[in-house]
Amino acid sequence: MxxxxxxxxxxxxxxxxxxxxxxxxxxFAFVGxxxxxxxxxxxxxxxxxxxxxxYVLDYLWIPSIGIHFxxxxxxxxxxxxxxxxxxxxxxxxxxxxxxxxxxxxxxLILFMEMALIGVFVSLDGFLFYIFWxxxxxxxxxxxxxxxxxxxxxxxxxxxxxxxxxxxFMLVALIFLYLHxxxxxxxxxxxxxAGKSLDAHTQGILFLFFFxxxxxxxxxxPLHTWQPDTYTDAPTQGTMMLSGIMLKMGIYGVIRWxxxxxxxxxxxxxxxxxxxxxxxxIYASIIAITRTDLKRLLxxxxxxxxxxxxxxxxxxNAQGLQGGMxxxxxxxxxxxxxxxxxxIIQNRTKTREISQxxxxxxxAPFFATAFMIIMLGAVALPLTNGFVGEFLLINGVFQYxxxxxxxxxxxxxxxxVYMFRAYQRSVLGETSVxxxxxxxxxxxxxxxxxxxxxxxxxxxVFPNMFLKVSEPAIMKLLAGY
Amino acid sequence: MNTLIVLSALGIITLFAEIFRFRKALxxxxxxxxxxxxxxxxxxxxxxxxxxxxxxxxxxxxxxFSCALIVIGFLWFMMxxxxxxxxxxxxxxxxxxxxxLVGAVVMVSYSNLTMLFLGIEILSVSVYVLAASDKASVLxxxxxxxxxxMGSFASGFLLFGITLIYGVTGSxxxxxxxxxxxxxPHSGMLLVGVILILMGVAFKCSLAPFHFxxxxxxxxAPTTVTTYMASVVKTAAFGAFFRxxxxxxxxxxxxxxxxxxxxxxxxxxxxxxxxxxQLSVKRMLxxxxxxxxxxxxxxxxxxxxxxxxAILYYxxxxxxxxxxxxxxxxxxxxxxxxxxxxxxxGMAKNNPFxxxxxxxxxxxxxxxxxxxxxxxxxxxxxxxxxxxxxxxVIAAVLxxxxxxxxxFRVIISMYFKPEKSDIPASIGSLHQIVxxxxxxxxxxxxxxxxxxxxxxx
Numbered sequence: 001m002x003x004x005x006x007x008x009x010x011x012x013x014x015x016x017x018x019x020x021x022x023x024x025x026x027x028f029a030f031v032g033x034x035x036x037x038x039x040x041x042x043x044x045x046x047x048x049x050x051x052x053x054x055y056v057l058d059y060l061w062i063p064s065i066g067i068h069f070x071x072x073x074x075x076x077x078x079x080x081x082x083x084x085x086x087x088x089x090x091x092x093x094x095x096x097x098x099x100x101x102x103x104x105x106x107x108l109i110l111f112m113e114m115a116l117i118g119v120f121v122s123l124d125g126f127l128f129y130i131f132w133x134x135x136x137x138x139x140x141x142x143x144x145x146x147x148x149x150x151x152x153x154x155x156x157x158x159x160x161x162x163x164x165x166x167x168f169m170l171v172a173l174i175f176l177y178l179h180x181x182x183x184x185x186x187x188x189x190x191x192x193a194g195k196s197l198d199a200h201t202q203g204i205l206f207l208f209f210f211x212x213x214x215x216x217x218x219x220x221p222l223h224t225w226q227p228d229t230y231t232d233a234p235t236q237g238t239m240m241l242s243g244i245m246l247k248m249g250i251y252g253v254i255r256w257x258x259x260x261x262x263x264x265x266x267x268x269x270x271x272x273x274x275x276x277x278x279x280x281i282y283a284s285i286i287a288i289t290r291t292d293l294k295r296l297l298x299x300x301x302x303x304x305x306x307x308x309x310x311x312x313x314x315x316n317a318q319g320l321q322g323g324m325x326x327x328x329x330x331x332x333x334x335x336x337x338x339x340x341x342x343i344i345q346n347r348t349k350t351r352e353i354s355q356x357x358x359x360x361x362x363a364p365f366f367a368t369a370f371m372i373i374m375l376g377a378v379a380l381p382l383t384n385g386f387v388g389e390f391l392l393i394n395g396v397f398q399y400x401x402x403x404x405x406x407x408x409x410x411x412x413x414x415x416v417y418m419f420r421a422y423q424r425s426v427l428g429e430t431s432v433x434x435x436x437x438x439x440x441x442x443x444x445x446x447x448x449x450x451x452x453x454x455x456x457x458x459x460v461f462p463n464m465f466l467k468v469s470e471p472a473i474m475k476l477l478a479g480y
Numbered sequence: 481m482n483t484l485i486v487l488s489a490l491g492i493i494t495l496f497a498e499i500f501r502f503r504k505a506l507x508x509x510x511x512x513x514x515x516x517x518x519x520x521x522x523x524x525x526x527x528x529x530x531x532x533x534x535x536x537x538x539x540x541x542x543x544x545f546s547c548a549l550i551v552i553g554f555l556w557f558m559m560x561x562x563x564x565x566x567x568x569x570x571x572x573x574x575x576x577x578x579x580x581l582v583g584a585v586v587m588v589s590y591s592n593l594t595m596l597f598l599g600i601e602i603l604s605v606s607v608y609v610l611a612a613s614d615k616a617s618v619l620x621x622x623x624x625x626x627x628x629x630m631g632s633f634a635s636g637f638l639l640f641g642i643t644l645i646y647g648v649t650g651s652x653x654x655x656x657x658x659x660x661x662x663x664x665p666h667s668g669m670l671l672v673g674v675i676l677i678l679m680g681v682a683f684k685c686s687l688a689p690f691h692f693x694x695x696x697x698x699x700x701a702p703t704t705v706t707t708y709m710a711s712v713v714k715t716a717a718f719g720a721f722f723r724x725x726x727x728x729x730x731x732x733x734x735x736x737x738x739x740x741x742x743x744x745x746x747x748x749x750x751x752x753x754x755x756x757x758q759l760s761v762k763r764m765l766x767x768x769x770x771x772x773x774x775x776x777x778x779x780x781x782x783x784x785x786x787x788x789x790a791i792l793y794y795x796x797x798x799x800x801x802x803x804x805x806x807x808x809x810x811x812x813x814x815x816x817x818x819x820x821x822x823x824x825x826g827m828a829k830n831n832p833f834x835x836x837x838x839x840x841x842x843x844x845x846x847x848x849x850x851x852x853x854x855x856x857x858x859x860x861x862x863x864x865x866x867x868x869x870x871x872x873v874i875a876a877v878l879x880x881x882x883x884x885x886x887x888f889r890v891i892i893s894m895y896f897k898p899e900k901s902d903i904p905a906s907i908g909s910l911h912q913i914v915x916x917x918x919x920x921x922x923x924x925x926x927x928x929x930x931x932x933x934x935x936x937x
Binding site: 062063064065129130133134136137141144145152156159160163164167168170171174175177178 | 843848849850854858861862865866870873874877880881884885888891892895928929930933934937
C-alpha cells in the first residue's frame with residue numbers, strides 16, 4: 001500500500017500539474033514532490049530490519065501471459081526511494097523561472113520521478129522494463145525542448161544509445177521468462193530460471209543485461225553519450241540524469257543481474273571490474289584536462305560511477321554496502337555540483353574555468369557551500385563521499401589488491417581536478433565575468449542547505465542508512 | 481456469412497445514393513451499417529463455426545480478424561469523409577471501399593483456395609481504382625497503374641502456385657490440402673507451389689524483395705487511400721497469409737521458413753534503412769509500413785500457438801497508429817501544401833493536441849512503452865524466442881533502433897519553432913474524434929493488451 005502511494009503521488013501531481021497556471025506551476029510541482037518526500041520519510045522511519053520485500057502489492061495485470069503489477073520494497077529499494085524523493089523537490093526548486101511552458105516542464109520532472117520510483121519498486125520483470133523505458137520519455141523531452149544548442153542530435157544519440165541496451169535487456173527478459181517453470185515474470189521465478197541455466201547461456205544473458213545497465217551508468221566504454229548529454233541538457237535534466245537516473249543502472253545490477261545469473265557474474269565480474277577501473281582513471285584524466293565546468297563534472301561522474309560499479313561487482317558485503325551508500329552520496333554531491341555550475345553559468349554567462357575567479361570575495365556563502373559539496377565529492381573524511389569510497393575500495397581490495405590500488409587513484413585524481421576547478425573559479429582575483437557576482441538568493445539557499453546537511457549527515461551517521469540495506473545485501477550475498 | 485451480406489448490401493445502397501439523391505445521408509448510413517456489420521460479426525463469435533458450402537468458415541480467427549477489419553474500416557471512414565466530400569463521385573469511392581472490405585473479410589475467412597484468390601481480387605481491384613482516384617494528378621494515375629500492373633503479376637504467381645498445389649493434392653479445400661500435404665511431404669511440385677504462393681502473398685504484404693511497388697504507390701495515391709492500403713489491406717493480407725500457412729503448410733515449415741526468414745531480414749533492413757533517407761513524411765511512412773510488415777512476418781516464420789494473437793494484435797495496433805499518423809499528415813499537407821518534415825514544424829505551438837496525438841503515434845510505431853506498439857513488438861519477440869528464432873529477434877531489435885531515428889525526426893520537427901507555420905489551431909470535429917479514439921486505443925491497448933489477446937485464446 002505504502003509503495004503504491006509513493007508511486008501515485010508524483011503520478012497524480014504530474015497529471016494535475018499540466019492544468020496549473022504557468023505562474024503557479026513550480027510551486028505546485030514542488031509541493032507535490034515534497035509530499036512524496038514526507039511520505040517516503042515516514043515509510044523510512046518505520047522500515048523494519050528485514051531482508052524481505054515490504055508493503056508488497058500484487059495485482060494480476062495481463063493474465064494471458066502471466067504478467068503481474070507487483071511492487072514492493074526491501075532495504076535497497078528504500079534507500080533509492082529516499083534518494084529520488086529527496087532530490088526531486090530540490091531539483092524542481094533549483095529551476096529558474098522560464099517562459100517556455102513551465103507547466104509541461106515540471107509535469108515531465110514529476111512523471112520521471114514516478115517512473116524512477118517505479119523502477120526501484122518493481123518486483124516483476126515486465127513491469128520493471130516498462131518503468132525503465134517510461135523514465136526515458138520525459139527526460140528525452142526535457143532535453144529536446146529545454147536543452148542547449150546541439151540538443152537535437154545529442155538527444156537522439158542518447159535515446160538510441162539507451163534504447164539499444166534496453167531492447168537487448170528485453171530479449172534477455174523474454175528468454176528467462178520462457179525458462180521459468182510457470183511462465184511468469186515474477187522476480188523470484190526469474191531468479192530461479194536464471195540460476196538453473198548453464199554457464200554459457202548465463203554468460204550471453206549477462207552481456208545483454210549488462211549492456212542495458214552499463215549504458216545507463218555509464219561504464220567505460222559505453223559512456224560516450226554521457227558528457228554530451230550532460231552538457232547540453234538543461235540543468236534540471238542533467239541533475240535528474242546524473243543524480244537519480246544513472247542509479248537505475250547500478251540498482252539494476254544489484255536487483256536483477258547479480259542474484260539472477262550467479263555463474264556468469266562469477267565468470268565475468270573480473271573483466272567488468274577492470275573496465276570500470278580503466279574508466280575511473282580514463283575519466284579522471286580527461287576531467288583534469290577539461291576547462292568547461294559542466295563537462296568536467298560529467299567526466300567526474302563517470303569516474304565515481306566506475307568505482308561504484310567495480311565495488312558491486314566485487315560481490316562482497318563491503319563493496320555492495322559501499323555501493324549503496326555511495327549511490328546516495330554521489331546523487332547528493334553531483335546535484336549540488338551541477339547546481340553550483342548552473343549558478344555560475346547563470347551569473348557569468350560562461351562555464352569556462354579560465355574566465356572565472358575571485359567568486360569567494362563576491363559571494364562567500366556560495367563559495368562555502370560549493371566547497372563543502374566538493375569536499376564530499378573528493379571523499380574527505382566526515383563527508384558522505386568518504387564513507388562510500390572507503391567501503392568500495394575495501395570491497396575491491398578483497399577481490400584484488402591491484403584493482404584497489406588503481407581504483408584508489410580516483411580519490412587523488414578527483415582531488416586534483418576538483419581543487420583545480422575550485423581554485424581557478426572561486427579563489428584568486430575577480431575577472432570581468434565574475435565582477436558582478438551576487439551571492440545566493442533565498443531559493444538557491446533552500447536548495448543548497450539541505451544538500452550540505454546531507455553531505456555531513458551521511459558522513460557522520462552513515463549507519464542510519466547502511467543498516468536499512470544491510471539485511472537485503474546479506475540475503476543477496478547468501479544467494480536467493 | 482452475415483457480415484458479407486451486410487457489407488455487400490451496404491455497398492449496393494451506397495451506389496444507389498447517387499440515383500435516389502440521398503448523398504447527404506450517406507455518411508451516417510455507412511457508419512450505422514458498419515456498426516451493424518460489427519455487431520453481426522461479433523454475434524457469430526459464440527456460435528459453432530460451420531462451413532459455408534465448403535468455401536468459408538467463420539471460425540474464431542475469421543471472426544476476430546473480420547471485427548478488427550470492420551473497426552479499422554469504421555475509423556477510416558471517419559478520417560476520410562472530408563476528403564471525398566470535395567469530389568463529385570463520393571458514392572463510387574465509398575462503394576469501392578465497402579466492396580474491398582468484403583474482399584478483406586473473405587481473405588480472412590476462406591477455407592478454399594478459390595475463395596482466397598477471389599478475396600484478394602475483390603480487395604485489390606477496388607484499391608487499384610482508388611489509388612488512381614485523384615484523376616487530375618499524374619502521380620495518382622501512376623500509382624494506380626503501377627499497383628495494377630505489379631498486382632496482376634503477383635496474382636499470376638499466386639494462381640500458378642494454387643494450380644500446382646491442386647495438381648499434387650487434387651483439392652482446393654484447405655483441410656484436404658492439409659491432409660494431402662502430410663501424406664506427400666517431399667513432393668517437389670508441392671514445394672514449388674508453396675514458394676510461388678509465398679511470393680504472391682509476400683507481394684500483397686509488401687515484403688522485400690517484392691516491395692518495390694509500395695513506396696511509389698503509397699506516395700502517389702491520395703493520402704486517404706494510402707491510409708486504407710496501410711491499414712485494412714495490410715491486415716487482411718497478413719490474415720490471409722497466416723491462415724493459409726498455418727492451416728495447410730505448417731508441416732512444411734522447415735522448407736519455407738528459411739526462405740521467409742531471409743525475406744524478413746531483408747524487409748526489416750530495406751524498410752528501415754530506406755525510411756531513414758526520406759525527405760517526405762508520406763514516403764517515410766510508406767517505407768515504415770514495409771518495415772512493419774517485416775516485424776509481423778516474424779510471427780509467421782515462428783509459427784507457434786501465439787502467432788495468431790501476435791499478428792492480430794500487431795496488425796490492429798499498427799493500423800490504428802497508422803490512421804493517426806496519416807490523419808495528421810493529411811491535415812498538415814492540406815494546410816501547408818507540403819508533406820516534408822519541415823511542414824510539421826511549429827505544430828506543438830499552434831496545435832498541441834495534434835502534436836500530442838502524433839507523438840503518441842510515433843512512439844507507438846517506434847515501439848516505446850507504454851504504447852500498443854511496444855506490446856506488439858514484445859509479443860512478436862516472445863513468439864519468436866519461444867520457437868528458437870532468437871537471431872531473428874536480434875535483427876528485429878537492430879532494425880527497431882534504426883526506426884527510432886526517423887520516427888523521432890517527426891517528433892523533433894513538431895517541437896521545433898519556425899518563424900511562421902501554417903498548421904491550423906483548430907481542426908474539424910470529425911478528425912478530432914478519430915484522433916482522440918485512435919490515441920486512446922493506442923494507449924489503452926498498450927496497457928491492457930488482454931482486451932485483444934483474449935479473443936483468440
